[in-house]
Amino acid sequence: MPEETAEAVLYEVRDRVAWITINRPEARNALNKAARDGVRAAFVRFNADENVAVAVLTGAGDKAFCAGGDLKEMADSSLRIPPRDFMVYLGRTLKVDKPVIAAVNGVAYAGGFLLAQQVDLVVAADHARFAITEAKVGRGSPWAAPLPWLMPPRVAMEMLMTAEPISAQRAYELGLVNKVVPAQDLVAETQKLASTIAANAPLSVQAAKALVYSSAEMGWTAALDAGDRIYERVYLSEDGQEGPRAFKEKRKPEWMGR
Structure with a gap:
């Protein structure tokens, strides 16, 4: 893995649980190329590691899980339609049979919402917020097609059209989040959930x-x-x-x- 990619996304195993951390807190963990490549490489590594049973995806710091795509990079590259493999989409561009949990430690907007949507379980800090913000910047969110399977269709419609965020508690009430915990307990509570799953057959x-x-x-x-x-x-x-x-x-x- 290139050094830049390895620095953008960290991989650490704790008691049969792989913690995958987007490590760009200064940019609110926005997904530039190094981060996108790093997330993909981390899940490939997780797939291949027979000694790891569960993965946790999170972001560095306490403000952002992931604020979405790096808009500066998009502007510089004049990105139009993102290619299918622009970033990993679990279950679509990369098959992952083992369970994946998101530990949402702050805002999960746009591509960050996508990351939270595509995992299997979500634990959110009580200050976390979720939004599909593409309508505010003239971009698209075709990846949200499965969203009405995860929440009521009219709520999905509202999120897509208003681009306004919802709280972690509201996301929990809608079934998008499994558990909301105090921010200081997020890592411990997520590890507890992951370890419970890892102990099963x-x-x-x-x-x-x-x-x-x-x-x-x-x-x-x-x-x-x-x-x-x-x-x-x-x-x-x-x-x-x-x-x-x-x-x-x-x-x-x-x-x-x-």
Whole structure:
């Protein structure tokens, strides 16, 4: 990884949890090329690391998770339509089977909102704010197409058209955020959530993620059939026998991930 990219995005493992930190606090963690490349490289590394079960995406400092794309860079390059691979989009441009949590430590605007939208779970500091601000700068947000799946369509419409922010508490009420915590507790609470997931059977966790996203594209009966297919591997795995056996023997399971 180029030095500039490595400095823009940090990667640290804490007890089987990979913390991916956008490290541009002086620019409100805006996504310039180095940051975009760094986020993508970090998730590729996370995918390949068999000793890491969960990833947490966050921003450096206490003011911004990510303020969006670097508008100065966009102006300098006269960016028009961003290419499909302009920045990583989990589940679209990069398949990530393991769970990803966002620890939102401040504003999550535009591309920062996109990052929070594309993860699986969100823990937000109580001062965090969320907005799709593209309408204020004449840009687009085609990436928000799945948003009505995450919140009521009329709320999604309002956010897209007004470009006004909502509070962390409002995001929680809408179901966009899983938990709101005091800012000083954000890291500890997110690590606690991630460690709880990491302690579970990895194939079961990954199947749960696959089931939720698969069902979003299907009707009731098709989703149930997909669930049968997704969980077959879990039932037939060694872990599928280890769990009941550990319970019977009154001990902690030793998950193999196979």
